[in-house]
Amino acid sequence: MMGEREENGIPLNSTKLKLGEGLWSIGEQTGVVGILNVTPDSFSDGGEYADVELAVLKGKDLADQGADIVDIGGESTRPGYEEVSIDEEISRVVPVISALSTQESFPPISIDTTKLDVARASLDAGAGIVNDVWGFVRDPEMAGLVAEHKASCILMHNARLGWRSNSILDSIKRFWEESILRAEKAGVEEDRIILDPGIGFTDTRDQDMAILRGLSELRAFGFPLMIGASRKRITGVPMNLSLKDRLESTLATSAFAAAVGVDFVRVHDVRENVRAVRMMDMIRKK
Incomplete structure (x- = not known):
């Protein structure tokens, strides 16, 4: 966890994470991040919430089901996705963020984007977290924007940028080190950083399985950890399951x-996942 620093620069021992303007107590319970895709082509729910009114209703429903964060995305990042224009992505996400962020006691909102201008417009509209699937590596200016807005961030390892090592877990850690360095140099506070190992952004399902099996080691890296396996190929291919x-x-x-x-955990089915992780949280507590 975050706090005192070892020689390798990894922070340890803090108990609080800043999520936008709020605080999250690390280790008390597993947080559930609800996915809200306002896209026509996301792999699982593309087109379902492309209408602003429907998207706002879905966001409220995710909060009612127990989401601790609502993660809003306006461009699919599925394999083979087609990039949309900045203006189009802004037009998809900003009205939804503006409407949800004014709701009383609404959970922190994360913007899932790779574009600097989209992130800026979303933060101005009320988002408090930037979820960057390129981990500040493809566009280092994203780190400065997050710092400027005193926002939080989710930095995902992305194997589409190449593996840093023959070892999957070591490669992820090296990628994260680069992401964290960019964040800290830009002025992002270390207690605003969440790391994601990038399940589904790999080359094979065996690599995804290796990430799942290595979660304990990755959690020991020293920062709060999020995974996003919901409905992805790792949950379907091994047992030949449809979406x-x-x-x-x-x-x-x-x-x-x-x-x-x-x-x-970042998921589509919030209510069911809340029940699953809360039960596991209770089992773990002595």
């Missing part, structure tokens, strides 16, 4: 993550 049949396998990844101390 609509991946709830139980997703719940298994969430429960396992909670059991080994992962701090957040």
Whole structure:
């Protein structure tokens, strides 16, 4: 966890994470990040919430189901996705963020984007977290924007930028070191950083499985950890499950993550995953 620093620069021993303007107590329970895709082409729910009114209703529903963070995305990052323009992405996400951020007691809002201008518009509209699937590596200016707004960030390892080592876990750690260095040089506070190992942004399902098996080691890296396996190929391919049949396998990844101390799970089915991780949290507590 965050706090005092070892020689390798990894912070340890803090108990609080800043999420936008709020605080999250590390280790008390597993946080659930609800996915809200306002896109026509996301792999699982593309087109379902492309309408602003429907998206706002879905965001409220995610909060009612127990989401601790609502993660809003306006561009799909599925394999083979087509990039949309900055203006188009802003037009998709900003009205939704503006409407939800004014709701009383609404959880922190994260903007899932790779574009600097989209992140800026979203932070101005009320988001408090930037979820960058390139981990500040592809666009280092994103780190300065996050620092300027005193926002929090989710820095994802992305194997599409190449592996740093023959060892999957070592490669992820090296990527994170680069991401964290960029963040800290830009002035992002270390207690505003969450790390994501990038399940599904790998080359094979064996690599995804290696990440899941290595979650304890990755959590020991020293920062709060989030995983996003919900409905992805790792929850379907091993048992030949279609998208609509991946709830139980997703719940298994969430429960396992909670059991080994992962701090957040990013999911589509919030209510079911809340129940799964809360039960695991209770089992773990002595």
